[in-house]
Amino acid sequence: MSDLQKPPSTDCEHMLARVHEFLDHELDTASSDEIRAHLAACEPCLDQFDVEQAVRSLVNRCCGGDKAPSALRTKVLGQLAAAQATAHAQQA
Numbered sequence: 001m002s003d004l005q006k007p008p009s010t011d012c013e014h015m016l017a018r019v020h021e022f023l024d025h026e027l028d029t030a031s032s033d034e035i036r037a038h039l040a041a042c043e044p045c046l047d048q049f050d051v052e053q054a055v056r057s058l059v060n061r062c063c064g065g066d067k068a069p070s071a072l073r074t075k076v077l078g079q080l081a082a083a084q085a086t087a088h089a090q091q092a
């Protein structure tokens with residue numbers, strides 16, 4: 001059985017599904033290396049990872065280093081989107 005020809009999108013889904021665990025340092029060394037190697041080679045995943053990391057550091061600043069509850073994360077993302085929408089409306 002060869003894994004060499006599997007489509008990249010399958011790989012990306014697999015990686016992105018684990019990005020949160022990676023950021024929380026919940027993965028073993030081998031899995032972390034796998035994700036790091038993929039991010040180094042895959043620009044769309046690296047973009048996605050940057051967004052996750054930005055949200056994470058924002059939440060960490062607000063909550064003193066606790067893990068981000070998903071409700072808070074959703075709220076932060078929602079406020080970012082609302083702020084962007086307001087900025088666009090004011091420019092018009």
Ligand SMILES: [Zn+2]
Binds near residue numbers: 011015038042044
């Ligand atoms: Zn990827």
